[in-house]
Amino acid sequence: MVPPTAAATIPAALEPVDLRRFPLHRPGSPEWDDAVATARAGLADDGCAVLTGFVRASWRDRLRAEGERIAPRAHYETRTVNVYNTEPDDEVPDDHPARVPLQRGNAFVARDRIPGDLLVHRLYTEPAFRAFLAACVGAGELHELADPLAGLCLNVVPPGREHPWHFDTNEIAISLLTRASDAGGTFEYHPDIRSAGAENTAGVTEVLAGRDRDRVRRLDLRCGDLQLFRGRFSLHRVTEVGGSRARHTAIFSYSTRPGVVGTAVRTRQLFGRTLPEHGGSRSAPSDGLLD
Ligand SMILES: O=C(O)CCC(=O)C(=O)O
Ligand SMILES: [Fe+2]
16 A cells, blocks of 8 residues: 555645644644744733734635635624623713723624635634644634534624724634735734733723723734634724725634534624524623623
């Protein structure tokens, strides 16, 4: 029997990845360990790691074009929200950041509208991608969400719109920029402005009032850049998109527990619909933070 060549062992989903710098196909190799250590250091120091050029240059036109093909399937609903994505609450004091109204101008394409053969969908389900990410974020194992809509999304921010300041429900967000805007559309964040059990509402108020600009970090991501980000603790936004092209990112959501599904309320907010899977209710976050 002919021994398999190195090339034959590379899963098709990993072909677009710059495997020289990010050897996802060789877990545990010294190069794989180096890539993981770099990402871990970024997350520890700054709450963020950017793997620039994760998708190779020769695949980026296809990555961008696939996002453009599905972007019209996004659910648009300009909503007034707050940083915590919580419902209005009369009990909250007048000066609480939950009272500051923000316009959510982005829109999501849900997983069930992203064909399975697209690069981002094949990456999402690829075990070697998941294993690499699990090592980077320090999780024993990561699972796809059992949610047919939320596990994988395309985030579309059209010209003149922004994705306003917020915290994520997931502890760590993983996103791949598939189309940059001509202007604006900068990712801005405040690393670890809150922590489990400590909301730091005073700090959040400063940011919302535009008074804490010195500590804001800014990223102008490019097509093919993969970002790992501690979105549950770091306040973040995408600034207003300028020019004539929408900004697109694929958002990969995984969980350390199998079987995770979003709540019906949140699912309807994000996608304008629910499925039978969304019938159950989610228990409150265990870290004591607002959502
Ligand atoms: O599209 C991005 O770069 C950020 C998206 C984001 O923060 C989110 O979906 O929660
Ligand atoms: Fe976010």
